[in-house]
Amino acid sequence: EDQVTQSPEALRLQEGESSSLNCSYTVSGLRGLFWYRQDPGKGPEFLFTLYSAGEEKEKERLKATLTKKESFLHITAPKPEDSATYLCAALHNAGNMLTFGGGTRLMVKP
């Protein structure tokens, strides 16, 4: 069964303190690995898709990387407005459904 696990569940950082969020997956046939940001009361907001091991994508202070077993979301010099829940999801190569992890709730204090 496809499984996506995110760690840590919650992360508190001081403004400017860089860190990484982890997403490990066991999917038989990965078509893509997605990262989303979700703010309270809102739907997931698309950030990145990674398709192959070694691929990296960047957006402002965020950089996502992918290996054959896991993905990392690196946050460089975070700001309070980066506080949100970050979700990763795996897309299987047979079908279009996303399998989501439980998310990491990031809190950045000024």
Next chain:
Amino acid sequence: EAGVTQFPSHSVIEKGQTVTLRCDPISGHDNLYWYRRVMGKEIKFLLHFVKESKQDESGMPNNRFLAERTGGTYSTLKVQPAELEDSGVYFCASSPGTGSYEQYFGPGTRLTVT
């Protein structure tokens, strides 16, 4: 470009009643998905439409749930009769046609069954 919209944003109903949720995808997106998150759990897939056809409904929990997408535009998800365990947030997402896999989510409908 307008995003995915969902209506209502919040619905409170009693056990045994019927509720219909609506989703309007991004214009031109052939693929439409329903997901839900129940309390304390991950977001789970319910079903996938390609235009007006159900491509995959493997995530639908039981026959109290009925999804439609008449004309390949907006979609409705009806729960009849609602049970307590149906409470949660129902998300709709859409993506363009073949070759693009990014799914864009709506704000969700929070359903509370009392």
